[in-house]
Amino acid sequence: MNQKVLLDEKELQVVLHRLSCQLLENHLDFSNSVLIGLQPRGVFLADRLHQLITSDYQVKNLQYGTLDITFFRDDFRRNENPLKANSTQIDFLVENRNVIFIDDVLYSGRSVQAALSAIQSFGRPKAVELMVLIDRRFSRHLPIQPSYTGRQVDAISEEHVRVAWKERDGEDCVYLVKNKI
Amino acid sequence: MTELSVDHLLGIKDLQKEDIELIFKTADQFKEVINRPIKKVPSLRDITIANVFFENSTRTKLSFELAEKRLSADVVNFSASSSSVSKGETLVDTINNILAMKVDMVVMRHPHPGACHLLAQKVDAKIVNAGDGAHEHPTQALLDTYSIREKLGKIKGKKVAIVGDILHSRVALSNIYALQKLGAEVTLCGPRTLIPQHAESLDVKVDLNFDRVIQNNDVLNMLRVQNERMNLDYFPSNRDYVFQYGLTQDRLNKSQNKPLIMHPGPINRGVEMSSEVADSNDAIILNQVENGVAVRMSVLYLLASKMNIV
CATH class of the missing domain: 3.40.50.1370 (Aspartate/ornithine carbamoyltransferase)
Structure with a gap:
């Protein structure tokens, strides 16, 4: 497989700390802000950030949930592979609160669009921000931009970004992989 | 398994164990959906479903209708007592007339065992059996x-x-x-x-x-x-x-x-x-009764996912 490292373990750690600090800078004690990890892959990043913010930066009572967007996707019945639903766990309302969506890679923006629809089932947020680990520039299908970015990359459509997490893949690393044509 | 092995839900006899497990796993997610403050998802917004009941039903019909509406499908209801069936129209003619109005799925209850199987062979729509005589439900x-x-x-x-x-x-x-x-x-x-x-x-x-x-x-x-x-x-x-x-x-x-x-x-x-x-x-x-809505949402969603537009 033809791949190159975008972020190694140490760089990923630095990025995670920076993203946590950026969130702290804007949301302070998170009293009116909630973290929402987007299923399936954004949840790993959200878990890490949640852990950093609550343990390293001592934020108490940080509300955190996971959101599955499967039933809100716009490619239902248009996809060769059937969509597989994941679990949503949000045991609070987002009415009038600041919501921070967390996902690993921002590509077309369609997942974020679905998430913006899906979150409305839990109330009307005051504001919604988007944090992504990797922003694939110049590949958007919709006018969606992240509020916080770990790393921007310029990748062609024959390439994809693979984010490996220790808890699932045995290592922390981000790769740019060239697909077989 | 991410897709049902069948194109219609006519009876449990036709399903594999993995089909049932897939329906359950998907129903788990729909159960969470129907317990949200806003209980609706847009998945079936471009699908029309006819509920065709040739026998009386209260909770099954209500449960299907609610499941369809929670999935944002368009729903039409038909009951035999107020239809041309009483004028002698055949089952296939009745359904074909409904399908001519561009209906994608039919949920049917009928007093005769096997009526849904017959329908699945004769018409071009997904069929869900909501009870056929003393056969299956x-x-x-x-x-x-x-x-x-x-x-x-x-x-x-x-x-x-x-x-x-x-x-x-x-x-x-x-x-x-x-x-x-x-x-x-x-x-x-x-x-x-x-x-x-x-x-x-x-x-x-x-x-x-x-x-x-x-x-x-x-x-x-x-x-x-x-x-x-x-x-x-x-x-x-x-x-x-x-x-x-x-x-x-x-x-x-x-x-x-x-x-x-x-x-x-x-x-x-x-x-x-x-x-x-x-x-x-x-x-x-x-x-x-509560699980009935989630399970029916799951069945309708999984059957609809086999109706690819492209």
Whole structure:
């Protein structure tokens, strides 16, 4: 497989700390802000950030949930592979609160669009921000931009970004992989 | 498995174990959806579903309609009593007329066994069987087994008794298929006259002693005595039925066992079970109703996902 490292373990750690600090800078004690990890892959990043913010930066009572967007996707019945639903766990309302969506890679923006629809089932947020680990520039299908970015990359459509997490893949690393044509 | 192996839901007999597990996993997510403050998802927004009921139904029809609306499908309802069926129109003609109005899926209840199978061969739409005569009622069996899985954690190895009027029940046959595919041991119990003669061929136990059945099983699925389908006297009197097969609190208290109590509804209170039992904590009748919506959403969603636009 033809791949190159975008972020190694140490760089990923630095990025995670920076993203946590950026969130702290804007949301302070998170009293009116909630973290929402987007299923399936954004949840790993959200878990890490949640852990950093609550343990390293001592934020108490940080509300955190996971959101599955499967039933809100716009490619239902248009996809060769059937969509597989994941679990949503949000045991609070987002009415009038600041919501921070967390996902690993921002590509077309369609997942974020679905998430913006899906979150409305839990109330009307005051504001919604988007944090992504990797922003694939110049590949958007919709006018969606992240509020916080770990790393921007310029990748062609024959390439994809693979984010490996220790808890699932045995290592922390981000790769740019060239697909077989 | 991420896709159903069937194109229609005609009966549990046609499903594989993996199909049922996929329906359950998807229903888990829909159960979470229907407990949100806003209970609707847009998945089926470009699909039209006709609910065609040639027999009376309250909860099945309501449950399907709610499931369809929660999925944002467009819904049309048709009941035989107010239709041209009474003027002599055939089933296939009726459905083809409905499909000519660009309907994508048909949920049908019909008094004749096999009506849905016939329809699936003749028309170009996804068919969901909502009960065909005394043959199958697949979504009821799916919600029953889903409810057992939810309460007991698993179905494999559990002992489930189906009690009462098995002969006239479509719920019984679908439940037997579903429970067996998922690895449960099934016992039928009821008056000998209401146990079908072919019961042994289904690889189930038959035990006519209700007290022993209560003692030996993890779940009792109590079926309604379907007086409206009985053209003979199958047992001497309701009093005699209650004496032998009515589930009362006294009867449960005498047993060391505390089985889960289920009923597909509507209940004849005081016949197959007393009000005290029906309203007790061991009865999960209303959980079954709630799960019915989630399971039906799952079935409709999974069948719709096989209708690719491109």
